[in-house]
Amino acid sequence: DFDTAAIRQLDSAHFLHPFTDHGSLAEKGARVMVRGEGIYLWDSEGHKILDGMSGLWCVNVGYGRTSISQAVYRQMETLPFYNSFFNTTNVPAVTLAAQLAQLAPAPFKHVFFTSSGSEANDTNVRLVRRYWDLLGHPERHTIIGRVNGYHGSTMAGASLGGMAGMHAQGGLPIPGIVHIGQPNYAEAPKGMTEAEFGIVAAGWLEQKILELGPDKVAAFIGEPVQGAGGVIIPPPTYWPEIQRICDKYDVLLIADEVITGFGRLGTWFGSELMQIQPDLITFAKGVTSGYVPLGGVLVGSRVAHVLIEKGGEFNHGFTYSGHPVACAAALENLRIIQDEQLVNAVAVDTGPYLKQKFASLSDHPLVGHADSLGFVAGLNLVRKKAEHLHDCVPFDQALHVGMICRGYMFANGIIMRAVGDRMIVAPPLVMTQAQVDEMVDRIRQSLDDTLADLIKRGWV
Numbered sequence: 001d002f003d004t005a006a007i008r009q010l011d012s013a014h015f016l017h018p019f020t021d022h023g024s025l026a027e028k029g030a031r032v033m034v035r036g037e038g039i040y041l042w043d044s045e046g047h048k049i050l051d052g053m054s055g056l057w058c059v060n061v062g063y064g065r066t067s068i069s070q071a072v073y074r075q076m077e078t079l080p081f082y083n084s085f086f087n088t089t090n091v092p093a094v095t096l097a098a099q100l101a102q103l104a105p106a107p108f109k110h111v112f113f114t115s116s117g118s119e120a121n122d123t124n125v126r127l128v129r130r131y132w133d134l135l136g137h138p139e140r141h142t143i144i145g146r147v148n149g150y151h152g153s154t155m156a157g158a159s160l161g162g163m164a165g166m167h168a169q170g171g172l173p174i175p176g177i178v179h180i181g182q183p184n185y186a187e188a189p190k191g192m193t194e195a196e197f198g199i200v201a202a203g204w205l206e207q208k209i210l211e212l213g214p215d216k217v218a219a220f221i222g223e224p225v226q227g228a229g230g231v232i233i234p235p236p237t238y239w240p241e242i243q244r245i246c247d248k249y250d251v252l253l254i255a256d257e258v259i260t261g262f263g264r265l266g267t268w269f270g271s272e273l274m275q276i277q278p279d280l281i282t283f284a285k286g287v288t289s290g291y292v293p294l295g296g297v298l299v300g301s302r303v304a305h306v307l308i309e310k311g312g313e314f315n316h317g318f319t320y321s322g323h324p325v326a327c328a329a330a331l332e333n334l335r336i337i338q339d340e341q342l343v344n345a346v347a348v349d350t351g352p353y354l355k356q357k358f359a360s361l362s363d364h365p366l367v368g369h370a371d372s373l374g375f376v377a378g379l380n381l382v383r384k385k386a387e388h389l390h391d392c393v394p395f396d397q398a399l400h401v402g403m404i405c406r407g408y409m410f411a412n413g414i415i416m417r418a419v420g421d422r423m424i425v426a427p428p429l430v431m432t433q434a435q436v437d438e439m440v441d442r443i444r445q446s447l448d449d450t451l452a453d454l455i456k457r458g459w460v
């Protein structure tokens with residue numbers, strides 16, 4: 001039992017939140033989340049909220065899974081922690097590594113464990129540079145990322161990502177990391193087909209490789225679907241062309257599957273859907289459904305072979321690499337995904353259903369474009385609609401219409417994220433068709449409320 005006002009006060013007195021303007025947070029006060037069950041959350045004032053963002057792209061199996069908490073409890077009672085530095089290992093970590101190797105698409109046999117997606121991407125930087133060093137190419141250290149990509153918040157993670165707002169603080173990116181444009185069809189020249197644009201956007205990688213010199217480039221990193229950048233679903237031609245270019249110039253391919261891994265797109269990994277065979281795969285979030293922190297890198301045979309055969313000691317790792325409790329939670333989480341066939345549900349049942357329902361929001365006067373893939377979806381709020389997204393008139397970004405809309409979503413009991421004026425959802429994979437209906441109804445109601453508000457303000 002606690003007093004919500006007192007918690008809010010302590011929050012603003014002591015808790016520095018990630019990616020938060022503390023001025024506006026203090027004004028409104030934080031919402032205190034207290035409980036979760038299935039796809040729903042409850043706050044301290046008793047509001048029931050449909051979690052359209054799965055925590056933060058995490059809670060694939062939904063809240064309230066006692067079998068995960070029991071697995072965690074059992075492991076804590078048996079062996080809460082031991083390191084994997086001293087030529088030592090533990091049963092959950094080994095079992096999980098072997099299972100991940102089996103689930104992964106390309107020839108992946110090895111896993112490097114971390115506690116987060118950011119640490120995993122830092123690991124990628126160390127791994128690819130080490131790889132080229134061991135092959136006698138220490139000059140091959142540059143890594144290419146993308147505008148609006150998100151790869152974490154550590155110095156290397158934030159540098160690999162292409163978020164201007166992050167680069168503007170703290171002198172990023174660090175040396176040896178450069179960026180190309182994102183495959184966002186909404187930004188394509190008018191008249192270009194989606195397929196054509198996919199090839200053009202992938203071509204930016206080839207241009208960048210040639211500009212830098214192929215003998216300087218270590219790797220390319222990208223999310224199969226850009227998540228934090230606003231659910232940017234690439235044209236189907238994009239990723240196969242990226243693969244072709246990486247192969248041509250012998251550039252390592254890193255797929256950051258922190259969001260797309262573990263079923264979110266209706267495949268175990270997004271790489272399968274995008275028809276690519278990356279050399280390294282970053283994972284986190286969905287591997288434990290967020291119940292405990294865990295991340296890592298799936299290391300393909302090409303890199304693993306060099307690292308193991310020629311490597312000697314790899315001077316990298318974390319106290320919590322292969323944490324037994326985190327790995328025990330992951331094993332139970334994976335068992336649930338498998339037993340309840342959640343990946344298949346997203347592929348053939350609830351995913352296609354969400355696509356159809358979500359697309360129906362396109363008829364709303366505020367919505368320029370609504371699209372989805374598996375269990376990620378996004379819609380653009382526009383001031384004036386047109387037949388084609390390219391002809392829609394956007395709102396002035398300074399008006400923060402997305403944030404206004406997010407407020408109505410909250411009020412109507414649904415969590416949606418605003419990325420500028422693009423509203424995005426990524427619900428738990430356990431969501432049923434009836435719950436998809438409920439979610440889309442709440443979104444429509446919130447769009448109506450937003451529209452009424454904007455009319456009152458004279459902004460539409």
Ligand code: PMP
Nearest residue numbers: 116117118150151152256258259
């Ligand atoms: N990569 C991607 C694609 C992500 O979406 C995120 C987190 N949103 C990260 C990396 C970073 O993960 P973490 O916050 O666990 O460090």
